[in-house]
Amino acid sequence: MNKIMYLEFERCIGCRACQAACRECGDHDAKERNYVEYVDFTESRQTFPMLCMQCKDPACARVCPANAIQITEEGVVLSAMEEKCIGCRNCTFGCPFGIPKFDFEKNKMYKCDMCYDRTRDDIPPMCASVCPSEAIRFIDFDEMQQLRRRRTQMNLVEGKKPQEGNKWDYVPEFFGVYTDSQ
Amino acid sequence: MSQFLVKEGVKNQIRKGEKLVTTHCCYCGMQCGMHIRVNEKTNKVVGVEPRYDWVLTRGKMCPKGVTAYQTVDHPDRIKRPLIKKNGQFVESSWDEALDLIENKYKELQRNYGKDSLSVYGGVSMTNEKCYLVGKYARVALGTRYLDYNGRYCMSSAAGGFNKTLGMDRGSTLPWTELEHTDCFFMAGSNTAECHPTSIQWFWKAKDKGAKIIVADPRETATARVADVHLDLLPGTDSALANGIMHLLIKHDYVDNEYVQERCNNFGELKEMTAKFTPEYTSKITGISVEKIVKAAHIFGKSPRSVVMFARGAEQQTAGVDNVSLYTSMALLRGQIGKFASGVATFTGQGNGQGGREHGQKSDLLPGYRKLTDPKAVEYISGVWGIKPEEMPKPGVSAYEMFDLMKNKTIRGLHVICSNPVVSSPNINHVYEALRELDFLVVSDFFLSETAELADVVLPATTWAEDEGTTTNIEGRVIHIRKVVEPIGESKPDWEIMSLIAERMGKGKHFQYREPREIFNELRLASKGGKADYYGVTYEKIDEQDGVFWPAPTEDHPGSPSVFKEKFATEDGKANLAVCDWKGPAEVKSTEYPIWLTTGRVVFHYLSGNQTRRVGFLKEQCPEPFVEMHPELASQYQVINGEKVKLTTPRGDMIVPVKITKAIRKDVVFVPYHWGKELAVNQLTSPALDPISRMPEFKVCPVKLEKLAK
Ligand code: SF4
Ligand code: SF4
Ligand code: SF4
Numbered sequence: 001m002n003k004i005m006y007l008e009f010e011r012c013i014g015c016r017a018c019q020a021a022c023r024e025c026g027d028h029d030a031k032e033r034n035y036v037e038y039v040d041f042t043e044s045r046q047t048f049p050m051l052c053m054q055c056k057d058p059a060c061a062r063v064c065p066a067n068a069i070q071i072t073e074e075g076v077v078l079s080a081m082e083e084k085c086i087g088c089r090n091c092t093f094g095c096p097f098g099i100p101k102f103d104f105e106k107n108k109m110y111k112c113d114m115c116y117d118r119t120r121d122d123i124p125p126m127c128a129s130v131c132p133s134e135a136i137r138f139i140d141f142d143e144m145q146q147l148r149r150r151r152t153q154m155n156l157v158e159g160k161k162p163q164e165g166n167k168w169d170y171v172p173e174f175f176g177v178y179t180d181s182q
Numbered sequence: 183m184s185q186f187l188v189k190e191g192v193k194n195q196i197r198k199g200e201k202l203v204t205t206h207c208c209y210c211g212m213q214c215g216m217h218i219r220v221n222e223k224t225n226k227v228v229g230v231e232p233r234y235d236w237v238l239t240r241g242k243m244c245p246k247g248v249t250a251y252q253t254v255d256h257p258d259r260i261k262r263p264l265i266k267k268n269g270q271f272v273e274s275s276w277d278e279a280l281d282l283i284e285n286k287y288k289e290l291q292r293n294y295g296k297d298s299l300s301v302y303g304g305v306s307m308t309n310e311k312c313y314l315v316g317k318y319a320r321v322a323l324g325t326r327y328l329d330y331n332g333r334y335c336m337s338s339a340a341g342g343f344n345k346t347l348g349m350d351r352g353s354t355l356p357w358t359e360l361e362h363t364d365c366f367f368m369a370g371s372n373t374a375e376c377h378p379t380s381i382q383w384f385w386k387a388k389d390k391g392a393k394i395i396v397a398d399p400r401e402t403a404t405a406r407v408a409d410v411h412l413d414l415l416p417g418t419d420s421a422l423a424n425g426i427m428h429l430l431i432k433h434d435y436v437d438n439e440y441v442q443e444r445c446n447n448f449g450e451l452k453e454m455t456a457k458f459t460p461e462y463t464s465k466i467t468g469i470s471v472e473k474i475v476k477a478a479h480i481f482g483k484s485p486r487s488v489v490m491f492a493r494g495a496e497q498q499t500a501g502v503d504n505v506s507l508y509t510s511m512a513l514l515r516g517q518i519g520k521f522a523s524g525v526a527t528f529t530g531q532g533n534g535q536g537g538r539e540h541g542q543k544s545d546l547l548p549g550y551r552k553l554t555d556p557k558a559v560e561y562i563s564g565v566w567g568i569k570p571e572e573m574p575k576p577g578v579s580a581y582e583m584f585d586l587m588k589n590k591t592i593r594g595l596h597v598i599c600s601n602p603v604v605s606s607p608n609i610n611h612v613y614e615a616l617r618e619l620d621f622l623v624v625s626d627f628f629l630s631e632t633a634e635l636a637d638v639v640l641p642a643t644t645w646a647e648d649e650g651t652t653t654n655i656e657g658r659v660i661h662i663r664k665v666v667e668p669i670g671e672s673k674p675d676w677e678i679m680s681l682i683a684e685r686m687g688k689g690k691h692f693q694y695r696e697p698r699e700i701f702n703e704l705r706l707a708s709k710g711g712k713a714d715y716y717g718v719t720y721e722k723i724d725e726q727d728g729v730f731w732p733a734p735t736e737d738h739p740g741s742p743s744v745f746k747e748k749f750a751t752e753d754g755k756a757n758l759a760v761c762d763w764k765g766p767a768e769v770k771s772t773e774y775p776i777w778l779t780t781g782r783v784v785f786h787y788l789s790g791n792q793t794r795r796v797g798f799l800k801e802q803c804p805e806p807f808v809e810m811h812p813e814l815a816s817q818y819q820v821i822n823g824e825k826v827k828l829t830t831p832r833g834d835m836i837v838p839v840k841i842t843k844a845i846r847k848d849v850v851f852v853p854y855h856w857g858k859e860l861a862v863n864q865l866t867s868p869a870l871d872p873i874s875r876m877p878e879f880k881v882c883p884v885k886l887e888k889l890a891k
Contacts, residue, residue, distance in 0.1 A: 013374035013381055013403040015784045020245035020798045024229055026197065042812065042822075045403050045844050123193050124241075129232040132242045132378040133385055150389070 004144045005114065005128060005136065007049060012036070012135035014047035018127035025126045026117040027079075033101060033112040034127055049136055051127065052077060052099045052112035060111070063094035068109075076116050080109040185663060186217065187724065189235040199223060202231055205663045207247040208306070208645035209787045211352075211529030211655035212379045214239040214247050218646060218665045227254040227646060227666055237727045238357060238654070244378035246787055249796045254646045254666065258628050258795050261670025264639040271629075271639065276671065276681070279638050284685035286621040286637075287323070290594045296574070300327035300583055300592045304599030305335070305537025306788070308650025308662055309715075310700040311675045312533060313548055313707070314692075315598055316541030319574075321566055321691050322683035326574035327592055330542040331600040331788075333580035333875060334607075336534045337543075338496035339527040341874035342505025346759060347518070348751030349712050349744070350550065351657040352535050353526035354518050355488070356730065356742040361386040362522035365393040365484030367426075367477075369419055369508055370494020370880070371528050374403035375784040377655065380528070393484060395477045397422055398494060399779060400809070400851060401844035410477040413846055416779045417766035417881035418467040419495045423507035424763065425463025426478050428455040430514050435482030437516025444749070445513050447758040454760045466763055468846070487517055492528040493781070497879040499767045501871040506759030513756050519745040529655045531788065532645075536653030539713035539731075540704060545576040548704060549711020558711075565707045567691055579875030581606060581868055584615035594621040596682075598675055599642070601630040604789035604857040607866040607877040608832045625678055630791040631857035641672035648674040650697045651723065657744075658728035659718045676700055709734070712750060766881040767869030774830065774883035776814070777849045780862050781880075790855035806860055807840040808886075809851040815841050820888050827887040828852070833864030836889070850884065 014036060022032035035050040058077045061069035068084035069091060071077050080091070087107035091100045100111040115125035119138075128138035139147075184203040188194060194217065196202055202217035215236020219229040230251050232241035263279035264271040290298045301323065303315035312330075319328035336352070343350040360366075360383040373380050384404065388394060396405040397412040397419070405411040414422055430436055431452055441448050460471040467474075481487060489512040495504040509518075509525050517523040529535050540548040541562075548565075551558035553576045563570040578586065584606070586592040595616070606612045616622060616635050624636040633639045646665040653659045668674065673681075680692035694700050698720060709716040717733030717740065729740035748754035770777070785803040786793040793799045808828060820826055822841045827834055828850070836859075837852060845851060852862040867882040 010407070011385055013378060013784075015244050015375070015378045016802060017243055017245045017248055017378065020248040021243070023798065024248060026195075041840075041842050043843055044406055045401065045842070046406060118195050121193070121195070123195050124232075126232075129234070129241045130243045130248055132244060133374075133381045 002141060003119070003138050004141055005051065005054075005125070006139050006144050006147065007051075008135050009048040010046070011133040012047050012049055013133045014038070014045060015132060017130045017132060018049055018136055021126035021130040025115045027113065029110070031101070031103070031110060033110060049127070049131075050097065050099070051136075052114070053097055054114060059094040059096060060091035060100050063090040065090065072116065072120075074120070076114050076119070077111070078113045078116060079111050082108060085109055184220070184665065192235045194231055194234070200228065203663050203665045204233060205646070205665065206652070206660055207243065207532070208250050209246045209532055210377055211532060211534050212239060212377050213532060213652055213654040213660055214243050214379050215241075216243060216247060218251055220665060225666055227251050238656070238658070239379045240382065242379040242382055244784060245798060245802070246785065246793060249798050251646070252796050253792050254644050255669065256628070256795060259669055259672070260627055260629060260639060260641040261672060262641060263671070266637050279640060280681055280685055282638060283623060283682060287594060287686065290620060294593055296324045297326050298592060299323045299325045299594040300596070301325070302580065302583065302595060302597045302600055302602060303328070303330035303542040305330060305332045305531045305533045305542070307533060307537070307599045307645070307675060308648070308652055308697065309533065309536040309540060309659070309704060310650040310697040311599070312537035312542050313540040313704045314676050314679050314700055316548065317566060317691070318679040318683060321568055322679065322686050322688045324572070324574060326577040327544075327583060327586065328542065328577055329544045329580040329583055330537070331580065331602065331605060332531070332534060332538045332542065334497070334605060334877060334879070335493070335530045336527070336538050337874040338498075338501025338871055338876040339491075339505050340538060341502035341871070342509060345502065346506045346509045346513070346757050347745060348749050350538070351713075351731070351744055352529050353656045354524035354744050355522065355526070356658070357383055357656050359522040360384065360488065361390065363387050363392055363486050363488050365395065365481055365487040367395045367481050367487060367489045367511065368404060369397040369422070369491040370496065371490060371492035372398065372400070372402045372404070372494070372781055373492070373528055376492065376530065376782050377528050378784060380655075393480045395481060399846045399849045406844070409480060410473050412467070412469045412473055412477055414467040414469050415846070416494075416777050416849060417498055417500070418763065419498070419504040420500050420507050420761055421458065421463050421466040421763035422469065422474075423504065423511055424455045424458040425460060425467070425474055426481065426511055427451065427507070427514055428458040428463070429460065429475065429478035430482050430511070431455065433479065433482060436514050440516030441514060445756045445758050446753070447760055450760040451510065451758045454762065481511070482515070486521070486523040487512070487515060488523055489517075489525045490528065493530060494880055496527070497876055498881055499869050499871050499878045500761075500764050501876045502873045503759065503761040503764070507761055510759045513758055518756070519743065519747070524743075533652040535655065535657060536651070536659065539653070540708065544578055549708030549715070550713040551711045561710070562707060565703065579870070581870065581877055582875065584612050587615040587618050590618060593619060595619055596623040596625070597632055598625045601632045601789035601791050603632045603635065604630070604791070604861055604863065605854070607863055607879055608868040609861055609863045610833050611868070625675055626791070627672060628791050628795060630789065640678050641670065642678065643668045643672045643674045647672070648697065651701060651718075651720070653731065654728070656730065658730050659715065659723060660728045661720060661723045767878055768867055768882050770883045774885050776884050776886055778828065778830070778865060778882050778884035779849055779851050779880050780854045780866060781851060782855070783853045786853070786855035788855070789857065794855065806837050806853050806856050806862060808837045809840045809842060809845050811843060811845050811847040812841050813847045814850070815839060818886055818888050825889055827889060828865060829885040829887065830865040830867070830882055835859060835862060835864055850886065854879075
């Protein structure tokens with residue numbers, strides 16, 4: 001697996017199919033692990049999805065005193081192991097992206113695992129599969145690079161040129177979440 | 183019965199002890215492909231798996247589709263017939279329920295004539311069932327009073343298309359071409375919420391530089407990214423379309439050759455649109471002059487454009503005019519019948535297309551034949567095995583049927599696949615009408631608000647317990663597979679109708695063992711009609727990813743694009759629309775100073791009878807709300823989440839406020855998926871379009887009140 005979860009926020013239409021679908025994944029216990037939020041509903045309907053970055057050096061795993069958060073050989077950061085998690089919630093505070101969720105009934109953390117039971121067989125995760133707007137995609141590294149280049153190219157085609165102070169507007173907005181072992 | 187189909191190289195997850203059945207979503211017109219997961223041991227539906235290789239939707243689903251399977255084994259399912267005794271529902275056997283229906287139906291018809299019974303159908307079911315509803319009403323019951331919920335959904339689009347193009351196929355092109363389109367002009371469609379998986383095609387086109395123009399009083403997810411958002415007042419679409427055409431003519435964007443060769447009425451249209459200068463148009467629509475001009479230039483310059491519209495433009499007293507005018511915009515640009523261009527309506531219900539073609543409408547027979555045409559009556563009578571004289575005459579439209587119930591012309595009603603006390607306008611009136619009935623039968627699989635009023639409720643199956651076909655948003659006939667056997671004692675609607683027909687002494691006309699036999703009869707019944715399904719077979723559907731109608735012969739592959747050479751009118755030419763702006767039926771006053779418009783949210787479908795019972799969807803949107811601009815909220819001194827009262831002359835409701843700048847300052851919006859005191863349809867206007875008899879759900883003035891502490 002050398003695929004990337006590629007997020008393009010502005011494509012998102014706020015349908016939350018990604019969350020409904022997350023509940024359907026095999027090991028997910030009918031609980032979604034991803035997020036969709038309004039940027040600011042008073043201003044606009046723009047929403048964006050958020051999911052685990054699958055950090056290379058995951059803060060959640062680092063701060064776990066029980067070593068409950070395992071990282072697979074492909075680099076996927078899994079949910080806490082049931083038998084190890086002591087329910088301290090360090091991970092929920094440690095993650096800089098606010099990703100891990102906490103099940104107060106079971107006293108256990110759970111989080112996005114990139115649908116590991118699918119992705120380990122190269123089948124796309126549920127959220128990326130269903131997302132109608134392709135705000136979430138599960139693609140090859142090369143395709144990601146191509147998409148990034150194309151974003152910039154589109155701006156140039158429209159005759160816009162970066163100027164002092166707005167160069168960042170030309171940088172593709174994206175998040176690549178990927179694993180890199182091959 | 184079950185089959186799992188994927189193209190080569192496509193990987194799906196199949197879990198141990200499970201099998202997949204390939205089918206489509208039960209909800210909107212996108213009819214997204216999906217596989218349903220079935221536990222092989224228990225034979226129960228356990229989940230969903232994306233259908234990556236379905237040509238139109240590619241595995242994508244909205245949250246309704248993802249959770250659709252949860253309705254099958256739902257604890258609220260009605261599993262046995264229910265008979266109301268002393269105001270309470272009591273479970274009964276089929277025999278007892280059918281006995282009662284037979285006695286009551288026969289008694290009513292004996293005392294008050296054949297037409298004292300009526301049937302109210304729906305189009306969230308297969309072609310086979312929709313077709314049979316018409317035959318059931320006309321042959322088994324012999325009544326003229328038959329109509330269906332598509333009257334509230336697709337009738338204005340149908341009226342407009344028939345008038346301008348001579349045929350009502352919701353889309354003149356296959357939607358897989360949309361990625362090659364240069365410009366979309368979308369009016370009155372919140373497609374990101376109502377047809378979410380269509381977004382992939384619009385965004386794909388946009389990636390390639392396509393322009394998007396959206397006409398909507400709200401800044402929807404599509405309007406947000408549009409090149410121009412025409413923030414029009416509800417009820418002013420015909421002015422906008424005329425205004426755009428005025429500019430197309432003025433700036434020489436008209437495809438003169440096409441118009442001359444293929445269209446009538448250009449001279450008249452030119453005359454009519456002359457007064458619709460940007461200034462005049464702006465005054466009516468409330469859109470700034472600059473936006474109108476910008477939109478016209480973008481649309482006019484685009485080599486390939488598609489004009490699209492939905493209920494926002496159609497659910498008005500000028501619905502047919504609006505559709506005809508928007509269609510004419512495409513005609514002026516010479517777009518219809520060409521690659522990646524044309525005109526389309528967004529079909530709201532799963533089978534909104536197929537369900538309206540085969541004779542559920544008060545004046546139509548299968549194959550889009552007219553009940554007023556003696557030849558059509560003769561042909562269909564032949565297929566049905568009745569004498570032409572026995573064919574009932576045309577009845578009245580859905581909403582008008584309730585008037586007839588109120589005055590006791592209609593005394594018995596069978597509602598199939600619909601929930602009119604939530605989905606009709608002015609539902610307080612509809613409630614009163616249903617209470618006047620002597621006998622109400624409802625077929626459904628959940629106890630809807632309408633079913634609660636019934637004397638007998640018959641347990642129908644969900645879409646997953648029966649085989650059949652539907653016709654999607656594009657006009658593509660597709661295959662719905664049976665996933666599991668009917669739950670409890672529930673039966674598919676076609677079987678229920680056949681059983682009642684049997685009791686009414688018409689059993690010989692309803693000898694079906696499986697849906698395929700009904701489909702074969704439908705093929706024959708539609709043969710030679712405008713919506714010709716004769717060449718569509720289940721096998722062909724599976725082989726070639728669906729079949730687009732018309733497909734007149736067995737070796738015909740179907741017609742992905744229509745009107746390539748000529749239109750379906752008598753002279754083969756399209757009739758450009760010459761219509762003035764008329765304005766909505768009701769006007770604002772000091773008492774009712776704000777415009778109310780209604781619509782859907784992504785989490786619910788139609789009257790919500792299914793989606794309000796699904797955990798995820800209910801959590802996301804448990805109750806209606808009223809969306810308003812902060813400026814309006816400030817004038818009324820209400821804050822986000824505060825409950826306010828909305829009133830029209832027909833009713834009132836109390837709803838929490840949701841404040842956003844993504845709506846006009848003079849318009850409020852309430853979604854319509856709830857019943858009783860949560861129903862915005864207590865307030866909506868029943869004024870009808872003179873041609874389509876479509877009610878004006880989308881426009882009425884309303885009073886807003888802050889509640890006293
Ligand atoms: S499924 Fe896609 S479009 Fe829908 S909310 Fe999630 S990210 Fe946004
Ligand atoms: S949960 Fe947070 S810290 Fe852990 S891998 Fe995901 S993004 Fe990184
Ligand atoms: S409701 Fe419509 S868009 Fe959503 S999954 Fe079903 S068919 Fe697709």
